[in-house]
Amino acid sequence: MIRPPAEIGMQLADVDTPALIVDLDAFERNLAAMANNIAAAGVRIRPHAKTHKCAVIARRQMALGAVGVCCQKVSEAQALVQAGVPDVLVSNQVVGSRKIAHLMALSREARVGVCVDDAGNTAEIGKAAAAQGIVIDVLVEIDVGAGRCGVPPGEEALALARQVASTDELRFAGLQAYHGSAQHIRDYAERGRAIDSAASMTRATVESLAREGIECETVAGAGTGTWQFEAASGVYNELQAGSYIFMDVDYATNLDESGAPFTDFEHSLFVYSTVMSRPVRERAVLDAGLKAFATDCGMPRMADFESVAVLKASDEHGVVDLTASNASVGVGDKVRLVPGHCDPTVNLHDWYVCVRGDRVEALWPIVARGCVW
Amino acid sequence: MIRPPAEIGMQLADVDTPALIVDLDAFERNLAAMANNIAAAGVRIRPHAKTHKCAVIARRQMALGAVGVCCQKVSEAQALVQAGVPDVLVSNQVVGSRKIAHLMALSREARVGVCVDDAGNTAEIGKAAAAQGIVIDVLVEIDVGAGRCGVPPGEEALALARQVASTDELRFAGLQAYHGSAQHIRDYAERGRAIDSAASMTRATVESLAREGIECETVAGAGTGTWQFEAASGVYNELQAGSYIFMDVDYATNLDESGAPFTDFEHSLFVYSTVMSRPVRERAVLDAGLKAFATDCGMPRMADFESVAVLKASDEHGVVDLTASNASVGVGDKVRLVPGHCDPTVNLHDWYVCVRGDRVEALWPIVARGCVW
Numbered sequence: 001m002i003r004p005p006a007e008i009g010m011q012l013a014d015v016d017t018p019a020l021i022v023d024l025d026a027f028e029r030n031l032a033a034m035a036n037n038i039a040a041a042g043v044r045i046r047p048h049a050k051t052h053k054c055a056v057i058a059r060r061q062m063a064l065g066a067v068g069v070c071c072q073k074v075s076e077a078q079a080l081v082q083a084g085v086p087d088v089l090v091s092n093q094v095v096g097s098r099k100i101a102h103l104m105a106l107s108r109e110a111r112v113g114v115c116v117d118d119a120g121n122t123a124e125i126g127k128a129a130a131a132q133g134i135v136i137d138v139l140v141e142i143d144v145g146a147g148r149c150g151v152p153p154g155e156e157a158l159a160l161a162r163q164v165a166s167t168d169e170l171r172f173a174g175l176q177a178y179h180g181s182a183q184h185i186r187d188y189a190e191r192g193r194a195i196d197s198a199a200s201m202t203r204a205t206v207e208s209l210a211r212e213g214i215e216c217e218t219v220a221g222a223g224t225g226t227w228q229f230e231a232a233s234g235v236y237n238e239l240q241a242g243s244y245i246f247m248d249v250d251y252a253t254n255l256d257e258s259g260a261p262f263t264d265f266e267h268s269l270f271v272y273s274t275v276m277s278r279p280v281r282e283r284a285v286l287d288a289g290l291k292a293f294a295t296d297c298g299m300p301r302m303a304d305f306e307s308v309a310v311l312k313a314s315d316e317h318g319v320v321d322l323t324a325s326n327a328s329v330g331v332g333d334k335v336r337l338v339p340g341h342c343d344p345t346v347n348l349h350d351w352y353v354c355v356r357g358d359r360v361e362a363l364w365p366i367v368a369r370g371c372v373w
Numbered sequence: 374m375i376r377p378p379a380e381i382g383m384q385l386a387d388v389d390t391p392a393l394i395v396d397l398d399a400f401e402r403n404l405a406a407m408a409n410n411i412a413a414a415g416v417r418i419r420p421h422a423k424t425h426k427c428a429v430i431a432r433r434q435m436a437l438g439a440v441g442v443c444c445q446k447v448s449e450a451q452a453l454v455q456a457g458v459p460d461v462l463v464s465n466q467v468v469g470s471r472k473i474a475h476l477m478a479l480s481r482e483a484r485v486g487v488c489v490d491d492a493g494n495t496a497e498i499g500k501a502a503a504a505q506g507i508v509i510d511v512l513v514e515i516d517v518g519a520g521r522c523g524v525p526p527g528e529e530a531l532a533l534a535r536q537v538a539s540t541d542e543l544r545f546a547g548l549q550a551y552h553g554s555a556q557h558i559r560d561y562a563e564r565g566r567a568i569d570s571a572a573s574m575t576r577a578t579v580e581s582l583a584r585e586g587i588e589c590e591t592v593a594g595a596g597t598g599t600w601q602f603e604a605a606s607g608v609y610n611e612l613q614a615g616s617y618i619f620m621d622v623d624y625a626t627n628l629d630e631s632g633a634p635f636t637d638f639e640h641s642l643f644v645y646s647t648v649m650s651r652p653v654r655e656r657a658v659l660d661a662g663l664k665a666f667a668t669d670c671g672m673p674r675m676a677d678f679e680s681v682a683v684l685k686a687s688d689e690h691g692v693v694d695l696t697a698s699n700a701s702v703g704v705g706d707k708v709r710l711v712p713g714h715c716d717p718t719v720n721l722h723d724w725y726v727c728v729r730g731d732r733v734e735a736l737w738p739i740v741a742r743g744c745v746w
Binding site for chain 2: 002005014016017018019050072073075092093095096098099117118120121143147148149150151152180274275276277278279280283285287288290291292294295296313314315316317319331332341343344347348349350369370371372373
């Protein structure tokens with residue numbers, strides 16, 4: 001693992017760049033705000049660790065009441081369990097004998113669950129569990145509008161749930177019903193309608209299963225864009241929001257009930273970068289590009305300057321347009337960027353440099369960075 | 374470092390996914406083709422290691438005649454030098470006292486050069502070299518059309534070159550004149566005109582410096598999209614192409630002289646991925662998304678299927694559109710994806726799984742993965 005770009009006790013201005021910065025005050029306010037929201041709503045939270053990939057953060061979330069965390073990959077779950085996280089749901093399909101073998105081994109070290117959406121894969125997981133003498137929690141994933149994984153709600157979902165429930169080594173734990181594409185619908189009412197639709201499909205599936213005597217202990221879903229709708233739905237009981245701890249440009253573009261930008265949570269994650277070139281008045285060049293921040297949701301936003309935009313990014317450079325600005329920006333100056341999309345940005349770094357005010361208070365390893373399988 | 378997703382001797386079909394695959398036969402043909410081209414053109418090559426971040430590949434390039442490699446970051450250079458690469462040019466500005474200190478330390482272990490485009494930064498590097506009793510090679514970077522770093526050619530470039538030449542601890546080694554944005558101009562003639570323009574600005578600067586008795590030992594630039602133009606220019610003498618070893622969807626979209634897609638080099642780099650869900654006939658879902666391939670130049674291409682496209686990617690999923698296809702694609706099947714952009718894709722992985730035919734022949738660590746500072 002790469003050495004951290006800072007030392008504890010250092011001033012922020014002395015941190016080497018590019019670095020991934022966590023503003024601890026803002027981060028802790030986000031953690032506490034979600035914990036309070038969840039307690040008030042009477043549901044559980046199992047935050048998504050694909051956002052942070054960090055055992056320190058997972059433990060902080062659990063200390064505030066989270067029942068565990070989610071991961072998308074077996075290797076991610078492995079990294080977190082090995083760093084002491086006791087309860088991880090792989091909120092995703094696990095396909096292939098090698099991955100399934102690792103999942104089984106992991107379930108001896110911690111409470112581990114997995115999602116399924118295919119009869120053959122379910123049978124393979126059941127056989128592997130039987131061979132190891134393990135019983136594993138299984139959620140059936142249903143597609144409630146995202147158009148990605150998950151069986152259609154209705155007869156296919158019921159058939160898969162019956163298969164799980166009738167396999168001794170699989171414990172049917174409920175439904176995974178995440179509506180991913182609803183997270184980024186900007187309009188509040190429209191976002192609410194998407195979740196109403198998801199909740200209604202989910203409720204029908206839960207009720208059909210109940211009529212057959214198959215109970216859904218867990219009905220899981222929700223993200224940072226929609227959690228209040230799932231919390232109020234009366235059907236979801238375990239929320240999987242992840243990005244609320246950091247926020248990003250994309251989530252901050254969502255609108256609230258009044259049509260104003262979403263302010264439930266604050267930006268606490270920044271890519272810290274140095275101006276490495278100022279060749280002409282109109283242009284500054286940053287030492288952070290495609291390898292320091294993700295651009296799938298657009299360019300990062302300059303946190304400390306009005307009317308100054310990151311115009312484009314190449315592999316190791318970010319070009320800043322100063323045409324419309326009189327900002328004093330010189331070679332060696334350091335700036336904070338708000339990532340367009342937090343999850344894939346985090347995955348580019350090995351360390352969080354955690355600052356309180358201007359002082360580096362902690363360095364947290366991103367233990368599941370790069371855990372793609 | 375994460376463990377590799379394969380074992381030597383394994384069949385490709387058994388490699389865990391997502392994995393970064395190098396087709397060794399195609400890769401070696403690319404290496405040899407460029408070495409032959411360069412020898413025929415009578416110039417030098419110093420391939421860009423920002424593409425591969427791998428000491429094994431750097432050594433293979435040097436074994437075929439490369440004079441050394443380029444990097445964009447001090448930490449990248451450090452990782453390669455520590456893995457035995459003897460000659461690295463940081464083809465970029467190095468700004469900040471911590472980075473400069475590391476550059477100086479590195480120059481005791483290998484031949485190391487650096488680029489400058491600012492008088493203050495040049496003075497700081499000079500002072501650091503003096504304090505350490507080191508003499509370091511410096512190229513003055515000029516902006517020949519890319520609109521990124523580099524001083525404008527002309528008086529500013531001459532002034533900076535004089536400053537370098539008159540500083541005892543800095544050895545003026547020549548000019549860095551890379552035209553980045555020309556690499557992706559699709560039309561051959563238009564691409565050639567962009568480099569004609571860059572070469573003409575560069576030549577004028579070289580000649581002005583010569584009139585003052587300042588010789589440019591090295592005139593560096595070029596990439597995979599334009600190398601033949603710089604090679605033929607009569608002014609560039611050291612080419613910095615990187616992507617030719619792997620190719621990607623973006624470079625394969627460039628056109629040659631006849632208007633046909635560019636075929637000088639072959640695709641040798643693939644992201645290997647498993648179909649993890651096939652919930653409906655029209656859709657398959659891959660276990661590779663934004664954390665397994667870069668999308669800044671668009672979606673990856675399915676290497677083994679006609680008329681099947683990766684429609685969209687989320688963090689850990691790639692959604693494949695099978696609407697117009699009768700391809701037989703089931704859960705557990707593995708597919709090869711050609712990345713849209715090779716450099717930032719490589720940076721997401723820790724290992725190259727190198728295959729010859731269907732057998733894993735080697736595992737090469739991506740030692741400079743994540744070296745962003």
